[in-house]
Amino acid sequence: MADFIHYCNSISPLSKEVMNEILSKLKSRTFVKGDLINKQGQVCxxxxxxxxxxxxxxxxxxxxxxxxxxxxxxxxxxxxxSYINQTPAEFITIALEDTTLTYLEYNEVEELCRNHHSFETFMRKYISFAAFNILKRNKEMLEDDATERYNGFVKENSHLLQRISLGDIASYLGISQVSLSRIRAKK
Amino acid sequence: MADFIHYCNSISPLSKEVMNEILSKLKSRTFVKGDLINKQGQVCxxxxxxxxxxxxxxxxxxxxxxxxxxxxxxxxxxxxxSYINQTPAEFITIALEDTTLTYLEYNEVEELCRNHHSFETFMRKYISFAAFNILKRNKEMLEDDATERYNGFVKENSHLLQRISLGDIASYLGISQVSLSRIRAKK
DNA sequence: GTGATTTTTTAACATATGTAAAAAAATACA
DNA sequence: TGTATTTTTTTACATATGTTAAAAAATCAC
Known part of the structure; x- marks a missing residue:
């Protein structure tokens, strides 16, 4: 559980008070490979x-x-x-491996934000980085063809390559698996 | 200048105190069509x-x-x-029409965030919506072909169509102008 | 280890999109 | 108004990617 706190602190330092409050509120759940973590249509x-x-x-x-x-x-x-507007999720989240998650519930996050400036700051910075990452992907999708995107993915995610199927990589790149196979063969 | 405040309030209500502080710090600048607002390589x-x-x-x-x-x-x-990390911008911003901007400088924004919880909350929500919009575009780029993206753009931006050249729309969609012309002709 | 299942590759063909060059249309401006 | 400039469309051809189906390879379960 301390890893959650540690991660938060690395983005923006939290007050002792908030850290303790987070620790008291954190829950944990485990999933086995293939388990659904959040269904489509379910509010996250x-x-x-x-x-x-x-x-x-x-x-x-x-x-x-x-x-x-x-x-x-x-x-x-x-x-x-789903989280931002508390509307039903369009996206599905599943475990690709046996997975352990710790989490805070929405109401608790909002409460932490309300009551602790340092947590609100952390959330702002966390979402800023998230936005920036999404923007980078946007840029890739705009300017790179499938081959370039694949090479980029391999470079950026070398540590994950053994853990993700080629079919899933194709789905991530927005191309068919056949197309990915062709790209890999060309090399 | 009040429009800035009004916009912020519509996302997340600000305290009177912050509003006054914003008003005292807001600057304004005008640009004519074609003016550079932020160069590539310049920190925003x-x-x-x-x-x-x-x-x-x-x-x-x-x-x-x-x-x-x-x-x-x-x-x-x-x-x-550029803004998040205060590093040189990769992106260029220019005025497509005569444009008037009001703005807060980075240090002032950070100071407002530090000193006023309600402004920090506003910034978190503003960035959340921005992230969500970027994500929507991401999704479009992933799943839609150029024709679908064009139709989507027309639907979502009907009020802007007369103000943006087809060349710029093509650049936004990530396709060549020739391709956009073809798409429009097909109809 | 062996057979069943899943994942990945290959082949064949159709469509979408890029590039280059030129034509046509729209706009700016003297 | 007429000319120059810019924007948009069209044409022709090349490449990239999708789809379907089948083959090959890898993995899983017993």
Missing amino acids: RDLFFIEKGLVKHFYHSKNRVFILRFFPENNLFTILD | RDLFFIEKGLVKHFYHSKNRVFILRFFPENNLFTILD
Whole structure:
């Protein structure tokens, strides 16, 4: 559980008081490979920290699957579309490996934000970095073709390559698996 | 100048105190069509509000131009990549029309965040919405082909269509102008 | 280890999009 | 109004990617 706190502190230092309050509120859950963490249509009530494991964040459309992002251990995540407005999630989150999550519930996060300036600051910075990462992906999608995106993914995620199937990588890149296979063969 | 305050309040209510402080710190600048608002390589020091006009936010790569976003009047914007880390901007911002901006400088924003919880909350919510919008674009780029993206753009931005050239729309969609022309002809 | 299942690759063909160059249309301006 | 400039469209061709189906390879379960 201390990892959650540690992660937060590395983004923006929290007061002792908040740290204790977080510790008292943190819950934990484990999932086995393939388990659903958040269904489509279910409001996401939590801010998750991945202690161990790997999750994917995806949705179905046009008979295809699109993966927005993978989150491995030592990452904070939430289902942005649902969390911000507390509306039903369009995205599905499942465990790609046996996974342990610690989390704060939405109401607790909001309360922490309300009552503790240092936590509010942390949240602002956390979301700023998240936005920046999403923007980077946006840029890649705009300017890079599939081959460049694949090479970029390999470079940025070498530590995850053994843990993610090529089918999932294709879904992340927004291309068919056949196309990815072709790209890999060309090398 | 009151529009800036009004916009902020519509996202998250500010205390009277902060509002006055913002008013005392707001600066204003006008640009004529074609003026550079922020150069590539220049650190973005400001949080801008568009009183009047239209700006585009773009960059060059591979002998092409890619537009990340258009911001018309009554919008808050900053150059996210540069603002967050106070590093040189990769993106360029120019005025597509005669434009009036009011703005707060980075240090003032940070100071407001530090000193006023309600402003920090506003910034968190503002950035959350920004992140959500960037994510929506991400999704479009992943799943939609150029024709769908064009139709989506037309639907979402009907009020801007007369103010943006087709070349710029193509750059926003991440396709060549020839391709956009073809798409429009197909109808 | 062996057979079943899942994942990955290959092949063949269709469509979408890029590039280059030129034509046409719209706009700016003297 | 007429000319120059800019924007948009069209044409022709090349490449990238999608789809379907089948083959090959890897992994899983017993």
